[in-house]
Amino acid sequence: GAGVSQTPSNKVTEKGKYVELRCDPISGHTALYWYRQSLGQGPEFLIYFQGTGAADDSGLPNDRFFAVRPEGSVSTLKIQRTERGDSAVYLCASSLKAGQNYNEQFFGPGTRLTVL
């Protein structure tokens, strides 16, 4: 497809389990971003990649969260020992290049994570 895709669309897991969320950016976009959106809130920045490297991971809440983008395209957000407070919609976005004034970010539909 032409847009950003995310899988799965919904994920239900139990407290303490490990989950992986996948993002396929728009082809040719070098920058990829992860955001978390809790109910009734705007998205909050987690991490962004420029190519394969994490250029800014200051938004990751703690060391249970980490993300990879080994080949500079698909990215996986990994959450260890999930907690109920991790329940949210995780949004991925991509842009042609980071650090430019008009770097339009295109968002995927999100993955809704529910931790029971």
Place this chain on the structure above:
Amino acid sequence: KNQVEQSPQSLIILEGKNCTLQCNYTVSPFSNLRWYKQDTGRGPVSLTIMTFSENTKSNGRYTATLDADTKQSSLHITASQLSDSASYICVVSDPAGTALIFGKGTTLSVSS
């Protein structure tokens, strides 16, 4: 404290009417200010992007204004349609132009 505040929190209008949504921000300096539309269960879609030197930008029936001195922005929607029902989010980009700082959004409901 949220660096981007929006009002009202929610709004109900009749189809065909106009409305204006407000955004106040404290992020300084900033690279640009954006308005996004987010339909339920979907990711945000960009409506307008303005740098600090621009004070108005239109996209069809959507017109955004920016006053960088008072750190205020507004989004005006004319001749509203049922499909305009969504959350409208004001977003300020950090000085590096990478991370986006989102407001909580205004939920707009357009009824017939």
